Amino acid sequence: MTQTITLTRPDDWHLHLRDDALMAAVLPHTAREFARAIVMPNLKPPVTTTALAAAYRDRILAALPTGMAFEPLMTLYLTDRTDPAEVARARASGFVHGIKLYPAGATTNSDSGVTGLDKVMPALEKMAELGLPLLVHGEVTDPDIDVFDREAVFIDTILAPLLVRLPQLRVVLEHITTRQAATFVAAAPDNVAATVTAHHLLMNRNAMFTGGIRPHHYCLPVLKREQHRQALVQAVTSGSSKFFLGTDSAPHARHTKEAACGCAGMYTAHAALPLYAEVFDRAGALDKLEAFASFNGPDFYRLPRNTVKVTLTRTPWTVPAEYPFGGHTVVPLRAGEEVQWTLVD
Ligand SMILES: NC(=O)N[C@@H](CC(=O)O)C(=O)O
Numbered sequence: 348m349t350q351t352i353t354l355t356r357p358d359d360w361h362l363h364l365r366d367d368a369l370m371a372a373v374l375p376h377t378a379r380e381f382a383r384a385i386v387m388p389n390l391k392p393p394v395t396t397t398a399l400a401a402a403y404r405d406r407i408l409a410a411l412p413t414g415m416a417f418e419p420l421m422t423l424y425l426t427d428r429t430d431p432a433e434v435a436r437a438r439a440s441g442f443v444h445g446i447k448l449y450p451a452g453a454t455t456n457s458d459s460g461v462t463g464l465d466k467v468m469p470a471l472e473k474m475a476e477l478g479l480p481l482l483v484h485g486e487v488t489d490p491d492i493d494v495f496d497r498e499a500v501f502i503d504t505i506l507a508p509l510l511v512r513l514p515q516l517r518v519v520l521e522h523i524t525t526r527q528a529a530t531f532v533a534a535a536p537d538n539v540a541a542t543v544t545a546h547h548l549l550m551n552r553n554a555m556f557t558g559g560i561r562p563h564h565y566c567l568p569v570l571k572r573e574q575h576r577q578a579l580v581q582a583v584t585s586g587s588s589k590f591f592l593g594t595d596s597a598p599h600a601r602h603t604k605e606a607a608c609g610c611a612g613m614y615t616a617h618a619a620l621p622l623y624a625e626v627f628d629r630a631g632a633l634d635k636l637e638a639f640a641s642f643n644g645p646d647f648y649r650l651p652r653n654t655v656k657v658t659l660t661r662t663p664w665t666v667p668a669e670y671p672f673g674g675h676t677v678v679p680l681r682a683g684e685e686v687q688w689t690l691v692d
């Protein structure tokens with residue numbers, strides 16, 4: 348049995364850092380594991396301009412503990428009013444690496460999201476022209492569509508037609524959860540890729556109901572059936588360069604998840620790389636972890652690969668019950684339970 352793996356330092360291509368004291372609380376977990384991260388723009392109010400992204404980037408860098416090397420890769424939040432000139436400013440900035448499409452109402456802080464693709468066509472055309480990736484929360488918001496079907500319906504009714512209209516557009520389908528998404532991305536041309544979270548690779552929808560309702564296993568897109576989890580594991584261990592690591596680590600204060608109407612999002616930054624290592628280990632595919640975690644993402648984003656190496660050992664450790672979170676606490680994935688791999692400092 349492999350006891351140690353050494354790989355190129357990875358990056359996280361989908362991360363929620365929040366802001367202010369909340370950000371300061373979670374940022375060290377990510378910076379310890381990852382060289383860079385695509386920082387999602389769903390703050391309140393959202394990060395809709397290059398100027399707001401620059402200020403957010405400065406706040407992240409200021410919150411970084413001294414001695415920690417970490418580069419935030421910024422994103423803008425696409426709205427019905429995003430001006431193509433703003434797309435051009437973002438592209439020219441050098442620090443904005445994508446623009447995020449949230450269908451209005453689809454997930455946490457998506458009220459300012461897009462209400463119809465026709466409204467954002469000028470911005471999308473400019474993105475296609477400039478090669479700036481569109482990052483997509485791929486779920487329809489129609490309340491008549493079953494919550495477990497919203498990703499598959501989004502692919503058929505929105506994403507596929509969009510790629511017919513703009514075949515050059517570079518698209519990352521974020522946090523994919525279904526066999527349909529894995530199949531679609533695998534078959535699509537090279538300008539279409541996907542991030543996959545550790546939690547969607549590790550758990551199926553039964554994890555939300557083990558012995559009672561489990562609010563800390565609720566996220567969007569919601570966990571799916573076992574056959575979908577297996578399709579995701581197959582995709583990330585297949586050797587395809589279209590799938591890469593994106594934790595979607597999405598911290599919410601404990602009391603906002605343990606509530607009558609709890610927030611969507613799982614916190615995984617404390618153990619992200621060890622959790623992915625469990626997935627690849629169980630699939631007998633530890634040799635595929637490095638490309639997924641460290642090569643496919645930078646190659647898609649046209650950024651240099653990292654050069655520093657990191658080491659994981661097969662050493663189990665117990666995750667704390669909670670972590671401080673700006674005057675509150677956040678309950679991490681596997682709270683009070685073991686993770687099988689340890690990242691060596
Ligand atoms: N994934 C989630 O369940 N929540 C994310 C938003 C998102 O990525 O959709 C959040 O910001 O909390």
Ligand SMILES: [Zn+2]
Nearest residue numbers: 454484567568
């Ligand atoms: Zn999302």
Ligand SMILES: [Zn+2]
Nearest residue numbers: 363387595597
């Ligand atoms: Zn997210």
